[in-house]
Amino acid sequence: MSLDGFIAGPNVSSKEPMGEGGERLHDWLFKTKTEMDARVVAETFESSGAVIVGGRTYKIAIHDAWGGISPFDSTAFVLTHHVPNEKVKGFVYITTGIDEILSEAKKQAGIKNVWIMGGANIIQQFIKSKLVDEMQITLVNVLLGDGVRLFDHIDIGQIELERTRIIESAGVTHIRFRVVK
């Protein structure tokens, strides 16, 4: 997330899955990755026993941009209105809603975490439904100016957080919060 709250640039498309200029938010991952960044990423993958992905992110970022190969170690559950004809190994398609997808993902994850990967819309749905336990924010040293906001449309009043970890890396700050319930 940029300091001004964007996790993608404007006009997200299959050609530009991070939106216009949004690739800047991935520089820490693909251009300037430190050993510490790599560890944080590995930790996220290893601690997750299941992944949840929104339908649009699946279509744009995985199916079109990543050539239909799952980047995840564990099963990814896709919340979508339409189960695609062309199914991809490693993905399970759920059409019923966030409660059902979470229930399926939890069964799969066992004692491990369920990683709600994105996009913004599905994360917002989970936050609004108070189903998020922890948030791992990668704060990027940039003002993006425009794009898709991570925290938007969450009109349920204040949500208290507890900061549980900060890791300072070269181009980003990894901050982890626990949601106080």
Next chain:
Amino acid sequence: MSLDGFIAGPNVSSKEPMGEGGERLHDWLFKTKTEMDARVVAETFESSGAVIVGGRTYKIAIHDAWGGISPFDSTAFVLTHHVPNEKVKGFVYITTGIDEILSEAKKQAGIKNVWIMGGANIIQQFIKSKLVDEMQITLVNVLLGDGVRLFDHIDIGQIELERTRIIESAGVTHIRFRVVK
């Protein structure tokens, strides 16, 4: 600033200068202040040789809410369309624009910093005009949900930042950035 980017709640007024629910953002200052928080605040005051305040913030937060007594150690310059009839000691009123107010504030500040205190609108004007050298963000462990965004309407493309300091305190994280020019 809350994690979702708000520096005040919605409906800022003289009665509620931090907006509805916005006082939560000042808990670190008035309720749970640590020695480290106090040091960061003292540093801001002591390192500033002049302060710049927007007209609305002056009217609502200083004139009405603080009973017209300047909370600043150094002269505060107020950008306003209308110089008030009732002038307050410690304030200078400027009607011409951000270049002129900065020029006057710099003369006053000498070798010290000019502190652009807020509100959001005047900070955004200064960011857009590339006149900001450093940003000191107090990131509060809360999602506010609604209110006045610090970083909004800054439609000049990406602005690179360098994170120069992080201080972890109890309820907030003080993060300082240098604007890369």
